[in-house]
Amino acid sequence: MSLTVDYYLAPQSPWTYLGHARFVRMAAEAGATVKLKVVDLGKVFPVSGGLPLAQRPPQRQAYRLVELARWRDALGLPMNIQPRFFPVQGQAAARLIVAVDAADGTAAALALAGRVLAAVWAQERNIADPATLAELLAESGLPAARLDESAGLQPVCDAHTQAAIDAGVFGAPSYVIDGELFWGQDRLDFVQRRLQAPSSV
DSSP: OOOEEEEEEOTTOHHHHHHHHHHHHHHHHHTOEEEEEEOOHHHHHHHHTOOOGGGSOHHHHHHHHHHHHHHHHHHTOOOOSSOTTOSOOOHHHHHHHHHHHHHHOHHHHHHHHHHHHHHHHTSOOOTTSHHHHHHHHHHTTOOTHHHHHGGGOHHHHHHHHHHHHHTTOOSSSEEEETTEEEESGGGHHHHHHHHHHHHHO
16 A cells, blocks of 8 residues: 655755655655645744844854755755755745646656756756746646636635644655654655555565
C-alpha cells in the first residue's frame, strides 16, 4: 500500500529548491501519492516563532549563506545564494502552481514548481512578475490560460497555509507522512526511509 505525503513548499524558498528534485524523484520511486500544499511563510512564521530573513540576527543570516553554499556544492546544483530577485513575493507563483495542480495534475504542478524555484535561485528571474510566470508556463508546455485561472485561487492557498499551521509546520520544505513531520531538505534521507518502510515489513 502506497503512502501519501503532504508536501508543504514555498515557491521562493532556497531550501525547497535544494530538495525539490530529490523529493519528487524519491516519491515517484516509492510510488507515493504527493499532495502539493503551497504555503505563505509570512503567515506561518508569526504563529510558529519564525522570523523573516531580514529580521534574523546577523549571525544567523551569515550562517544561512554558508549553509546554502555548502548544500549547493554538495548537491551540484546551479544556485546563486544571493539572487537578484530575493526576497520576492511568492503568492502569484503559489496560485499558479495550485491552478496547474487542479487542471493538469500533480505531476505537472510539481514540474512547474521546480521551474519556479529554479527561476529564483538559478536564473535570476522575478517570479512576482506575471510575464515571468507566463514564460514559465510556456516553457512547461502548459496553457497560458492557467495564469488567468490562478487569479481566484487565493482561498485555496490560504487553506494550504492553514493546513500547514494545523499540522505543526513551521518552515519549508516540510513533508508530512501519516502525521509524522519532517522539516527541511536535509531530512530527506529520513523521508526516504519512511517511504520505504512498508515494503520492508
